[in-house]
């Protein structure tokens with residue numbers, strides 16, 4: 427079992443602190459959702475992990491070996507992102523051939539099926555692809571290369587709803603045929619909520635959440651009822667947000683509930699990952715970023 431470890435990664439661009447002491451461990455056979463608001467540092471982190479840019483401090487290791495300039499280890503990862511690694515004039519077939527020779531093999535059977543399902547014209551040149559098909563082509567590479575760690579940075583960028591659904595179902599199929607590690611950075615939380623096993627939230631360059639989705643959801647509690655009863659019940663709990671609907675109040679709690687008694691007037695249920703994300707990352711809205719403090 428391979429393990430990808432990110433230790434004490436710090437990155438600044440000029441005087442701007444983009445990543446601050448990021449520590450993460452990615453285990454083989456899991457699907458991680460990497461979430462964060464615009465500018466949180468997700469793409470920077472994925473680029474550092476794959477040696478496309480360098481960290482100011484810290485290191486990235488696979489199975490205890492540093493990946494810097496280490497082709498054997500870098501060949502275990504593929505990062506699909508908005509950044510195009512291929513020249514506009516290159517033919518898609520040639521890119522597949524070159525990628526196959528760098529990574530050692532390529533699942534042509536799966537690629538042929540995906541090319542047909544997505545309706546990709548494989549005889550095109552890379553630069554002629556539409557935004558959606560540019561993503562689709564890179565996703566096909568990501569799914570068909572023999573890597574242990576598949577890093578997807580906004581994988582469905584430009585894909586229509588039909589193609590997004592097709593991609594998610596192919597991702598699950600590919601994962602079940604060949605379990606490996608996926609790290610998916612996306613803003614479409616609801617679309618990946620049922621796919622990911624673990625959730626990581628980056629906020630202003632810091633990891634503020636890193637847990638199995640199941641454990642996270644079990645700690646979400648929506649407490650709904652008359653305002654006074656709800657406020658009384660949630661007193662001392664970690665209330666991260668609220669809604670008012672007339673005289674009815676909903677307090678959103680993240681954390682364990684103790685054995686306090688629930689009044690008959692108050693209802694308890696869980697809430698979803700997207701809501702949790704919004705409340706956890708809203709807290710600094712309008713306030714200065716860490717680097718400005």
Ligand SMILES: Nc1ncnc2c1ncn2[C@@H]1O[C@H](COP(=O)(O)OP(=O)(O)OP(=O)(O)O)[C@@H](O)[C@H]1O
Nearest residue numbers: 439440442444462463464465466467468469470471
């Ligand atoms: N090459 C660069 N030079 C200067 N600043 C940069 C550079 N790359 C990224 N940044 C800054 O680093 C911060 C984090 O950017 P990054 O692209 O990693 O965020 P992100 O979480 O992927 O955002 P989004 O969801 O909007 O794509 C942003 O403030 C961005 O402007």
